[in-house]
Amino acid sequence: MQKIVIIGGPPAAGKTAVISQLIRLLKSDGKSVAVCKIDCLQTRDDESYRMLGVPAIAGLSRDICPDHFLAANLEEIAAWGIRKAAEILIIETAGLCHRCAPATKKTIAVCVLDCVSSIRVPDKIGPVLTDCDIAVITKGDMVSQAETEVFWQSVSALNSRAEIVEVNGVTGSGVQYLKRFIDEIDAAHSIVGDELRSDMPSAICSYCIGERRIGNMYQQGVVTKMEIPT
Amino acid sequence: MTFKSITILGGVDKDGKDENIRALTIERGEIYSVIGFTGSGKSRLIRDIEQLADRDTVTKRQILIDGKTPDYSMRRDPSKKIVAHLTQNMNYIMDLQCGDFLRLRAECRKMTDAKKNAEQILETANKLCGEPIADYAQLTSLSGGQSRALMIADTAINTNAPIILIDEIENAGIDKKAAMDTLLGSDKIIIVVTHDPMLALSGKKRIIMRNGGMDGLLTLTEKEKEVFSKLQTLSEYSLEVQRNLRLGKTL
Ligand SMILES: Nc1nc2c(ncn2[C@@H]2O[C@H](COP(=O)(O)OP(=O)(O)O)[C@@H](O)[C@H]2O)c(=O)[nH]1
Numbered sequence: 001m002q003k004i005v006i007i008g009g010p011p012a013a014g015k016t017a018v019i020s021q022l023i024r025l026l027k028s029d030g031k032s033v034a035v036c037k038i039d040c041l042q043t044r045d046d047e048s049y050r051m052l053g054v055p056a057i058a059g060l061s062r063d064i065c066p067d068h069f070l071a072a073n074l075e076e077i078a079a080w081g082i083r084k085a086a087e088i089l090i091i092e093t094a095g096l097c098h099r100c101a102p103a104t105k106k107t108i109a110v111c112v113l114d115c116v117s118s119i120r121v122p123d124k125i126g127p128v129l130t131d132c133d134i135a136v137i138t139k140g141d142m143v144s145q146a147e148t149e150v151f152w153q154s155v156s157a158l159n160s161r162a163e164i165v166e167v168n169g170v171t172g173s174g175v176q177y178l179k180r181f182i183d184e185i186d187a188a189h190s191i192v193g194d195e196l197r198s199d200m201p202s203a204i205c206s207y208c209i210g211e212r213r214i215g216n217m218y219q220q221g222v223v224t225k226m227e228i229p230t
Numbered sequence: 231m232t233f234k235s236i237t238i239l240g241g242v243d244k245d246g247k248d249e250n251i252r253a254l255t256i257e258r259g260e261i262y263s264v265i266g267f268t269g270s271g272k273s274r275l276i277r278d279i280e281q282l283a284d285r286d287t288v289t290k291r292q293i294l295i296d297g298k299t300p301d302y303s304m305r306r307d308p309s310k311k312i313v314a315h316l317t318q319n320m321n322y323i324m325d326l327q328c329g330d331f332l333r334l335r336a337e338c339r340k341m342t343d344a345k346k347n348a349e350q351i352l353e354t355a356n357k358l359c360g361e362p363i364a365d366y367a368q369l370t371s372l373s374g375g376q377s378r379a380l381m382i383a384d385t386a387i388n389t390n391a392p393i394i395l396i397d398e399i400e401n402a403g404i405d406k407k408a409a410m411d412t413l414l415g416s417d418k419i420i421i422v423v424t425h426d427p428m429l430a431l432s433g434k435k436r437i438i439m440r441n442g443g444m445d446g447l448l449t450l451t452e453k454e455k456e457v458f459s460k461l462q463t464l465s466e467y468s469l470e471v472q473r474n475l476r477l478g479k480t481l
């Protein structure tokens with residue numbers, strides 16, 4: 001059995017940096033780790049994980065939402081982790097779709113946010129934050145202590161259930177607390193039959209299937225219109 | 231939060247060797263300065279204290295409160311944080327107006343009257359810097375001096391934090407003596423990281439950092455007290471000259 005940790009959050013929030021620090025700590029603890037990176041068009045993160053001496057693979061979702069793509073491939077990814085004898089399988093997601101979140105009920109869901117981004121970001125990113133078990137706040141070194149605390153407050157207002165940890169992705173300070181929470185959550189399970197925490201809406205409009213022309217006459221399927229005052 | 235002292239239990243230096251100082255207890259009301267060359271481990275020591283390190287950071291130091299391991303919630307919950315840290319940052323990044331920011335901040339620290347707390351911080355900040363800060367000003371639009379003054383006032387007034395860590399106040403571009411006077415509270419532990427000789431001598435004791443470790447602990451001598459007054463006179467003279475130059479006078 002392995003523990004699966006799914007790590008999401010906006011681009012450049014520090015996911016790869018935090019995961020790298022976590023891997024170093026887990027390895028020094030004698031734990032075996034494997035990493036899978038899901039991205040849309042291209043990624044080099046898997047290479048940087050292999051440099052740390054852990055098995056790593058990457059999957060590119062191309063034309064579809066990376067979170068749908070991950071859900072569709074989770075069984076195979078978990079099986080790969082087991083073949084690599086990983087006690088902890090870490091999955092980094094692309095962090096682009098703000099509507100879906102790939103966390104399942106029994107995986108450990110981590111959301112990484114940086115406090116250099118706007119204070120309005122936590123409000124915008126949806127279930128990846130509101131349904132996570134652990135929220136990680138990075139880049140505290142770049143702002144005042146007061147700003148970190150205000151940011152912390154806005155995260156905790158959106159998900160009071162989550163443990164919140166401050167981690168510096170560059171120096172690794174604070175990552176011991178992230179590891180502690182991951183250790184504490186009892187999450188070893190088999191992935192088949194597990195359930196997503198939130199549903200993932202599909203968008204089956206004309207543009208999903210390759211339409212390029214603009215105008216009502218070209219639109220079919222599920223079309224949602226804005227309410228615009230006359 | 232009531233406690234009498236914190237203790238730093240020594241860890242290892244950059245080479246993994248035990249640092250010289252194995253245990254150091256700082257009582258409330260004491261001022262310590264931390265000095266050493268760039269890269270000697272000053273900021274890391276400050277970070278260990280702020281994080282209430284538990285042999286789980288690279289330095290392997292441990293911080294005790296009244297001789298005991300502190301509860302983890304003291305580190306996790308902002309309202310229970312016992313350390314106020316005035317960092318080297320000179321600017322705010324957050325997209326909020328000053329007033330809104332200060333009220334939110336007061337709420338995190340569970341201040342009973344957030345509105346009054348915010349007003350008090352603005353008022354104090356405005357005494358430290360030349361150009362007044364408006365309640366509705368965007369945080370990011372503040373000048374370096376205004377930002378620094380606001381950070382200092384916030385650190386000083388949100389006083390449920392009994393330990394104040396100060397990183398390089400001399401870069402502030404504001405009156406450093408007035409700033410220190412604002413920060414000093416009789417009942418606090420103050421730790422100042424500095425390259426400035428006057429600030430280094432403002433504490434009764436100073437920790438000497440070398441190669442990532444706490445290398446030595448020195449107590450202020452009588453001779454050094456004299457040096458301190460000389461430096462203070464010099465600093466006042468320099469401020470006076472600066473003021474006159476700003477006023478467009480010839481000296
Ligand atoms: N100063 C600072 N930079 C950080 C921190 N965490 C990450 N970074 C930097 O932020 C950038 C983006 O980080 P990365 O891990 O690639 O983000 P990802 O897209 O979420 O995987 C990199 O240049 C990191 O070095 C931090 O805590 N402090």
Ligand SMILES: [Mg+2]
Binds near residue numbers: 016
């Ligand atoms: Mg990444």
Ligand SMILES: [Zn+2]
Binds near residue numbers: 066200
């Ligand atoms: Zn999606």
